[in-house]
Structures are given as structure tokens and as C-alpha cells.
Amino acid sequence: MAKDAKDSYLVGLIGSGIGPSLSPALHEREADRQGLRYLYRLIDIDALGAAPEAVGDLVRAARDLGFDGLNITHPCKQLVIGHLDALAPQAEALGAVNTVVFEDGRSVGHNTDVTGFAASFARGLPDVPLERVVQLGAGGAGAAVAHAMLTLGAERVTVVDALADRAADLAASLNRHFGAGRAVGAALDALPALLGHADGLVHATPTGMAAHPGLPLPAELLHPGLWVAEVVYRPLETELLRTARAIGCATLDGGGMAVFQAVDAFRLFTGREPDSARMLADIAELAGPVGTPR
Helix, strand or coil: CCHHHCCEEEEEEEECCCCCCCHHHHHHHHHHHCCCEEEEEEEEHHHHCCCHHHHHHHHHHHHHCCCCEEEECCCCCCHHHHHCCEECHHHHHHCCCCEEEEECCEEEEECCHHHHHHHHHHHHCCCCCCCEEEEECCCHHHHHHHHHHHHCCCCEEEEEECCHHHHHHHHHHHHHHHCCCCEEEEEHHHHHHHHHCCCEEEECCCCCECCECCCCCCHHHCCCCCEEEECCCCCCCCHHHHHHHHCCCCEECCHHHHHHHHHHHHHHHHCCCCCHHHHHHHHHHHHCCCCCCC
16 A cells, blocks of 8 residues: 555654653644544653663564654664664764654664754754854764754854764764865863854754753853754753843744654655645644744
8 A cells, every 4th residue: 555545644752751742743733634543652761661772672562563653862863773674865874863664564764853954944044154053962963953054054063062972973974975174073171162253053962851951051152143053842942042042142943843854754654745834833832933032
């Protein structure tokens, strides 16, 4: 049966602390408008008492139970790769998966975070300078948004991570893909000097999520000449964005990325074209205005 011939779908999200996720509502609302029976289930490893390394067992169980696909989030986007049958080119290039589609008993990993972040950034911060971009976080989300920033035309992205080796590895991967000198890795102690001369900051760590509240960096490192883009979307206004707005930074919340990556995942799961405008309206209703100062 062709994927778009079905009218009933079972999908889920695997991750840690995902209770506040808006993905179920985003997917199910759009499916309802398209006349589909669509169940989106949360598979929270914290609630299960499972380690992140259990993601392979959870993926296999979902496949055996008849799921059509899964979204994957922190901290499993990289760990899941070794448990899949195949990777789409984008996911293979990134070394991170946020969407798994089950087809004919096989599990295929995709990454919709790159296109999701790029679409949100182009919509929400269309005219900001991109010569010197600092990105905090080199995990699964970090790999995706760094690819997106370079695709959008950033001249150089400096990736900073608490694990300096992880930042260096991501930078090396980006340079292989985009050309030498486009990315560099740095340790956390380099942040003050880097942000003093940066055009913008992309935040791609879990800090600020409902389960991980707080600021990911000292507030005094922010300055009005800096734009700040957030990956976290729940809550939509993180402490980082609130602090940045208060001193005059142009900001972008994570809601747009959440919508546009969901648009691409919905298409992969169902073979049907979702309406991104309707889904942006959904998240505005569920979590507040997307990509605009408040």
C-alpha cells in the first residue's frame, strides 16, 4: 500500500523530559484537518527509568508494535544511529537523526532539524549579519543548526561546547562538507572573547528547557549588538531570550524550528503535504507568538 493511501498512523517521540513537548498537538491537529486518524505518543526515557542507550530497544519495540515512525530528541539523536537499517544523506552527513520512518520492516533515519531551523531563521531574522556566528552546543541539535547556518550563508561558525573534543569534531565535519575555514571548534573558556566580536549567538544546548531551566552562559556576555537564536521552544521564551531581549538583542525563539521540522517529519510519516501556515498558527495558540519579540 502506498504511504499516502493510508488514513491511520501511529507515531511517537523518544527523548528525556519530553512531557511538555508540543509535537503531539502539532502533528495531531494537522492530521485532524486532513481527515486522518493519527496518534502521537510520548516515550519518555525518564518516565521509563531507561538510559539513553536504550533507544535502540525502544525503536525496535515501536517497529514491532506497528508504529509508522518516530521523532527522536535529546539525548538520543546520535545514539540512535547505530540501531537503524539506513540513513538519508542529510542524517548521514550530520551524524544525527531526529526522525525515523519504518518502511517494509526497515528503519530509516532522517534529519528535519536542518531544514526546520533554516526556514525559521530565514523567516524570523532575515536581515541580520552572518560574518561571525558563535554557536553554543555541539550535540545532535547543534550539528543540525550549524549546517543550517552555513547553508544560509554564515561566513564562519565557531562551535563552543563543554566537551572541547566534541566541538572540534563537529567543526572538522562542517569543514569537510562546506570547505576549509568555515567552522572552528572552541572550549567554553573562549566564549567571552568570541561573543565580544560576534554578530550572533545560536544556542543549541538543552539549557532553558522545562526540565533544564536556567541560563546557558553568563548574562554579562550578551550585548545589544548581538542577535540571539534559540533552539529550545518549550518554554517558548527561555531565560536566555528574556535576558537578551531586555538588553536590546534581536532574538528568535525555537518555535519556528519546532514547526518547520514537524512539517517535514509529517510529510515523511504520511506522504502528505502539511500546511505550515496552519501549523505556525497552532504553535502561536499553544505556546505564544513565534519568532517575534514579546
